[in-house]
Amino acid sequence: MIKQIRLAFADGSVIAKRNVIKIVRVPEVLVFVLISPIMFVGLFAFVFGGSIDIPGGSYREFLMGGIFAQTVIFGATFTGAGLADDMQKGIINRFRSLPMSQSAVVFGRTASDVVYNVLSLIIMALTGLLVGWRIHNGVINAVFAFALLLFFAYAFSWIMALVGLSVPSVEVINNASFIVIFPLTFIANTFVPSDNLPGPLKTFAEWNPVSSLTQAVRELFGNIPLGTPEPTAWPLQNPVIYTLIWSAIILAIFVPLSVRRYRRAAAKS
Amino acid sequence: MRSFIEAHGLVKKYGKVVALDGFDLSIDEGTVVGLLGPNGAGKTTVVSILSTLLVPDAGSASVGGIDVLQSPKEVRRRIGLSGQFAAVDEYLTGFENLDMIGRLYHLGKEPSRSRARELLAQFDLADAADRPVKTYSGGMRRRLDLAGALVAAPPILFLDEPTTGLDPRSRIQLWSVIRELVSHGSTLLLTTQYLEEADQLADDIIVIDHGKEIAHGTSDELKSQVGGERIEVSIRHDASIRDAVQSLTQHASGTIHVDERTRSLVVPILGGAATLTAALRSLDADGIGLNDVGLRRPTLDDVFLALTGHTSGDTDQADAERQEA
Known part of the structure; x- marks a missing residue:
């Protein structure tokens, strides 16, 4: 049993290593990793940051938490696309004919996308620092904020893993992820305070884990403007715990589903 | 085993x-x-x-x-x-x-x-x-x-x-x-x-x-399974086709197929190259001029045709028809 887990871990890291090599070697991917965080930070900071006033604080600083959350969640698209792509290539038959752990392809993919998100976060943070974002709450809290972003993104990537294993082509992934990820990241407190949203949208935003993630990150970085009213919804009052609960639930549901789906999907060829 | x-x-x-x-x-x-x-x-x-x-x-x-x-x-x-x-x-x-x-x-x-x-x-x-x-x-x-x-x-x-x-x-x-x-x-x-x-x-x-x-x-x-070897001969002049058939009959293991238009003969044989050599000697002795001669062994394409009634290329078509039906 121990030996099996060790082998599964070893196989997963072999696959993860292969995927990481591809981040560097596929120009489109590299550009996406490098450019999109810079673009997001720059776009929001200069287009919205200048025109929206937050009493008692900087909108740019307020925005960064939302941009961090949105970007790592969009990173999950990469997981889905990567798996969908693998499933169509002959390489999957190679993997399936090897005496390797059958879940290594999915575990390796989600693991390598953590590396991808770490790169994204580093670039976003550096860009943020350039445009005036600062950490006000100490290094430890900041590290915890990044860890929370990565953990939630990791859990979320398992949802897209299942989608990626279920769709017929890579193109579908991009469309599917837009339909899911756009509402999820916009009907939230990512870019505007959720208090300003109309009725049902406000409720959705308050209970949306993307909001709690954003709220948690803002608190940990110390980016909540002074004088901001205390949130009334429980998830936003306890954003770290609420985000962790969601991450755990997502993992508990989507890890077994994705692994099973991989075995089934691979068997159809 | x-x-x-x-x-x-x-x-x-x-x-x-x-x-x-x-x-x-x-x-x-x-x-x-x-x-x-x-x-x-x-x-x-x-x-x-x-x-x-x-x-x-x-x-x-x-x-x-x-x-x-x-x-x-x-x-x-x-x-x-x-x-x-x-x-x-x-x-x-x-x-x-x-x-x-x-x-x-x-x-x-x-x-x-x-x-x-x-x-x-x-x-x-x-x-x-x-x-x-x-x-x-x-x-x-x-x-x-x-x-x-x-x-x-x-x-x-x-x-x-x-x-x-x-x-x-x-x-x-x-x-x-x-x-x-x-x-x-x-x-x-x-x-x-x-x-x-x-x-x-x-x-x-x-x-x-x-x-x-x-x-x-x-x-x-x-x-x-599809039959043995054969010699394919192409005769130079129309006039010598009949003589050629006569000359080759002793070497044939079955009926000689004649195509008058192309002046070609297909002769089923046994014994491979040795029979081919003997056949060529007879043709030469009878003074029959040739354009071309060859020993042909059946290919697996012939096998496929004989076994399935279609060549290996036909199946795609047949499959397409089956799927439509």
């Missing part, structure tokens, strides 16, 4: 399309068996089931004495598979591809690396070892894919249409690589739609069509 690779009554359906319809197989250790059939005959399905990629709807199979359905992982330790579409990662280098496969066979770090280098040299890819596969030619990719199947030096190899889509030069190159491999005693199941390929490489040939075995034997046995 127990067969090394065995299959009984394999059935696999994809919706209404029957890919395998009760397929049996028995391969002895150390032999090369060619599974020959047109597109859609079920060849890849057989390989997929034996290499644990696919679970049949019915039937059983064992590879190296191990049940494919019950212990797929044990089977995977003993097989190497090289598929129809080169199963290599384009963005990795040739070395990285083979190293990765070695690690996934759990060979260990150093053995994986040295095995990768060894195979790259053996497959004439040493110069391209550290270039991404993206830059490889089709023939190089196939060689790398084949090398991938050999990383763990498995005793059993499955090659699914290893040369489909390759130019003739690369094909002949790959044949010599495959011959070299099996000379070391591996057991090989090879699928192909090239009749010549089965003829060149396989000890035994199984002809498959519509998911069923329709013939089984050595290349020579199959050829003898």
